[in-house]
Amino acid sequence: MLNKPRLLTPGPTPLPEQVRLALAQDMIHHRKAAFKDIMLRVQGKLRTLFGTEQPVLPLSCSGTGAMTAAVHSLFAPGDKVLVVNGGKFGERWQQIAAARGLECVLLDVPWGRAVEPAAVEKALEADPGISGVLMQLSETSTGVLHPVRDVAAITRTRDVLLVADGISAVGLSPCPMDDWGIDCLLTGSQKGLMLPPGLALLALSARAWRKAEAIPSGCFYFNLPKERDNLAKGQTLFTSPVNLLVGLDVSLDMLLKDGLEAIYRKQWALTMLTRTALAVMGLELFAPSHFAWGITSVRLPAGIDGVEVLRLAQEKYGIIMAGGQDQLKGRIVRIGHMGWVDWADVAAGLFALDRCIFAVGGYSGARDYLEQGLAAYEAALALPPGTPVVRRHN
Known part of the structure; x- marks a missing residue:
């Protein structure tokens, strides 16, 4: 008996017909006017989706690439960060931070439970050397939604950047970046955005941009200040995932229509x-x-x-x-x-x-x-x- 396949995984997710048709369009060049028009048009929609006045950078990578870009752009080797470790992707923050040479203070949370904001505050008070908090909005491995808004209320009054993985949250549950005070919000294309994998999106707060501009880039490929400069011209720093951005233009119209x-x-x-x-x-x-x-x-x-x-x-x-x-x-x-x-x-x-x-x-x-x-x-x-x-x- 034939059954219609139904993809009920936490990514990749099903693709709407309108998006599939957009992905199938003839290729255009990523340095020409037609593509620049799409990039600049998409930018306004992304700012609405993220709830920010800051640019939202498209990156040719998975969500893990955006996590790597955030760590390498916002922290220098030897910096100390607090990692909320409540699942596989909390562990991934620790692994990426360790590869960058950061000192990780782990705040372990039982799998299936959310972090207590008071525990974050206690950890920050105990160690004034911590300069960032790395955590998930939605921990995909467990189905937990961490109270990022409450944590942001703590970090925004300190010289501590809050970096939030919104890969399985953006476009699914509220996370207005500027209103909450998130310093870095990132996501991937293959979940709430109804696209195939391969495109990541990342935005920084004004104070996070100041930090990124002051730190020598730790990665040749992920250079966020240069990406921002190129975005202002409707470009990406390196080769763009053209069809994914064409599809994103359509999927954002669908998401934001109502x-x-x-x-x-x-x-x-x-x-x-x-x-x-x-x-x-x-x-x-x-x-x-x-x-x-x-x-x-x-x-x-x-x-x-x-x-x-x-x-x-x-x-x-x-x-x-x-x-x-x-x-x-x-x-x-x-x-x-x-x-x-x-x-x-x-x-x-x-x-x-x-x-x-x-x-x-x-x-x-x-x-x-x-x-x-x-x-x-x-x-x-x-x-x-x-x-x-x-x-x-x-």
Whole structure:
């Protein structure tokens, strides 16, 4: 039996037809007028998306490249940074910082939990030598949404730069950079922006730009001041990912057509659908609070092989979801509901998950999980984004 493939991973995500058609257009030269027009047109949309008056730099790389660019541009070898380590991508901040020769102070957070802003403040007070905080907005490996706004309220009153990985948050949940006081916000193309991988976007605050201009570039390829100079001319420093930027022009039109609040409302509603249905199924949500709006992680019952669950979901139902990483491999399932994903995709994924858990020896007595999940979805659409929706759980 043929099933329509449904990509419910935390990136890459499905591509809208309008974006696919834009990606398929004839190639244009990245140093000619037609491309410059696109770059300058996209820039205004990106500033709206990021919530900043500063330029948003397109970089030819994955999100990890943008993380590397931020560390190499804002900190010199020997600088000390505080790393919020609550998952695989918190670990990645530490690895990138160590490769740059930074001294890392680790603030370890249990996987599935959000960092306490008071713990960040305590660490900064204990060590005045810390010049930056590196953290995730959304920790993709766990489905946790860290309280970046509250942390920014702490760092913006100190000589400490806040660098936030928004790879699975930008275009999915609110993160207005200037209003919150984030010094560096970055993202990748393959999640909320509904594009293939290969393009990263990064913006710096005014005080972060002053720091970047004062530090000798630590990387030939990632030179943010030079990228900014080229962007002012509608160019990138090196060869541009032309088709991805053409696609970005279209995807941003789609995202911004009805305003960011409409996007956030949709993402919150999908989150309420997913979390409500999983709870009714009797499964334990891995991030009980401070949860991401584009991904939901759920712990599988004891004795259930998550790798086999995912294999069956793809083979029998065409549903492609993600598993856990490191110690969570085979223990959790990560359901992506970001970008070009709607309620019907999520409902299909939940059905497949329920049936495949049953097939490998698990059982859920609840049969109305989709009914309750969809009711939560409809209720969330009628409320301001972020308003909790309480449903009856069996």
